[in-house]
Amino acid sequence: MRLRPGLSVLWRGAGETQVGVDPRCSVLLRDLTPAEQRVLEALVRAPTEADLLRLGRSAGVAPERVRELIARLEAAQVLDPRARPAWPLAEPRPEEAYWSRLRPDGDGGAVLEARARASVGVVGLDRLGLTLAMGLADAGIGTVLLEDGAAVQESDVGPYHPRAVGGRRAEQAVGHLRSVHPHVRTSAPPGARPDVVVVVATAVADPVRLATLRRAAITHLPVVVGDVEVTVGPLVVPGQGPCTRCVDLHRTDADPAWPAVATQLLTAAPAPTEATLATLGAALAAQQVLAAVDGRAVAVAGATLTVDALGPLPALRGWSAHPGCTCATDGAAAGRQGGRTVADGATARRPAPTVASAGS
Numbered sequence: 534m535r536l537r538p539g540l541s542v543l544w545r546g547a548g549e550t551q552v553g554v555d556p557r558c559s560v561l562l563r564d565l566t567p568a569e570q571r572v573l574e575a576l577v578r579a580p581t582e583a584d585l586l587r588l589g590r591s592a593g594v595a596p597e598r599v600r601e602l603i604a605r606l607e608a609a610q611v612l613d614p615r616a617r618p619a620w621p622l623a624e625p626r627p628e629e630a631y632w633s634r635l636r637p638d639g640d641g642g643a644v645l646e647a648r649a650r651a652s653v654g655v656v657g658l659d660r661l662g663l664t665l666a667m668g669l670a671d672a673g674i675g676t677v678l679l680e681d682g683a684a685v686q687e688s689d690v691g692p693y694h695p696r697a698v699g700g701r702r703a704e705q706a707v708g709h710l711r712s713v714h715p716h717v718r719t720s721a722p723p724g725a726r727p728d729v730v731v732v733v734a735t736a737v738a739d740p741v742r743l744a745t746l747r748r749a750a751i752t753h754l755p756v757v758v759g760d761v762e763v764t765v766g767p768l769v770v771p772g773q774g775p776c777t778r779c780v781d782l783h784r785t786d787a788d789p790a791w792p793a794v795a796t797q798l799l800t801a802a803p804a805p806t807e808a809t810l811a812t813l814g815a816a817l818a819a820q821q822v823l824a825a826v827d828g829r830a831v832a833v834a835g836a837t838l839t840v841d842a843l844g845p846l847p848a849l850r851g852w853s854a855h856p857g858c859t860c861a862t863d864g865a866a867a868g869r870q871g872g873r874t875v876a877d878g879a880t881a882r883r884p885a886p887t888v889a890s891a892g893s
């Protein structure tokens with residue numbers, strides 16, 4: 534038997550031992566004898582039950598008591614529920630270990646297997662876009678498709694090397710990503726559909742690009758860097774509102790001049806992204822994409838998360854489908870063809886997306 538990856542056996546004092554720290558994956562055992570505490574400490578070596586019983590016998594702990602302690606650890610879900618080879622154990626990747634601690638079935642490996650099969654596009658490769666792409670690859674996404682025809686600016690340096698300045702963003706980003714993660718695919722076979730496309734933009738996301746994704750029934754996530762804040766969401770799942778057009782229509786209700794303003798913002802020279810906004814926005818977007826890919830609850834489904842460089846806490850705002858938008862009625866048709874999940878979205882039979890691979 535072994536503990537869930539990363540959990541420690543901690544001596545708190547005479548008679549008290551705790552396993553793990555976070556309340557979601559820990560247990561505190563009291564009224565233990567010194568010998569029982571030693572038996573528990575042996576758990577970090579991933580012993581078999583026979584090993585523990587033998588250790589108990591030599592230390593003077595009865596087999597029934599050893600089994601009782603094991604049962605308490607099992608009930609507290611701090612033991613890895615999976616059957617694993619006893620020793621030697623390959624060190625799990627940090628992501629696998631993390632989800633092994635949190636998932637009831639302890640199977641963090643299944644999370645990584647699904648991520649390895651997933652394909653995520655990132656359109657817009659400024660500081661934020663490249664940081665996001667790297668974060669997705671770090672987290673185990675198997676295919677990361679990158680698109681941006683603009684040149685690397687001085688203000689992109691950080692995730693980009695200063696030597697990359699002047700080169701094409703997509704090529705430089707692919708080179709950087711593959712130098713760190715050589716096994717990540719950066720191109721997809723013709724006709725393959727990404728599970729999610731993240732559209733990173735300054736001031737306002739390109740409505741033509743968003744409409745193309747909507748028509749192709751590809752799950753997409755806008756990330757927009759504003760004057761002082763970055764907004765992530767809503768995640769638009771084919772067949773479900775609200776979509777980005779709904780958000781635009783709500784903004785127009787609040788400010789009738791918004792379409793005129795948005796059109797001008799679209800053609801204005803993009804302002805460089807502040808460093809912490811890039812990091813915070815990329816982290817939020819990566820977390821939400823991974824939630825969608827993993828099949829967990831997505832905070833930005835029908836909502837946006839907004840954060841600025843003043844404070845660490847993002848604000849969550851919910852959006853409703855706008856009565857003037859057709860995504861709700863389109864949804865009835867698309868909903869029959871796909872479902873809520875990214876995987877279902879990927880089965881929809883529609884034309885291939887426009888996310889181009891930047892070569893590999």
Ligand SMILES: [Zn+2]
Pocket residue numbers: 774775776777778779780854855858859860861
């Ligand atoms: Zn809509």
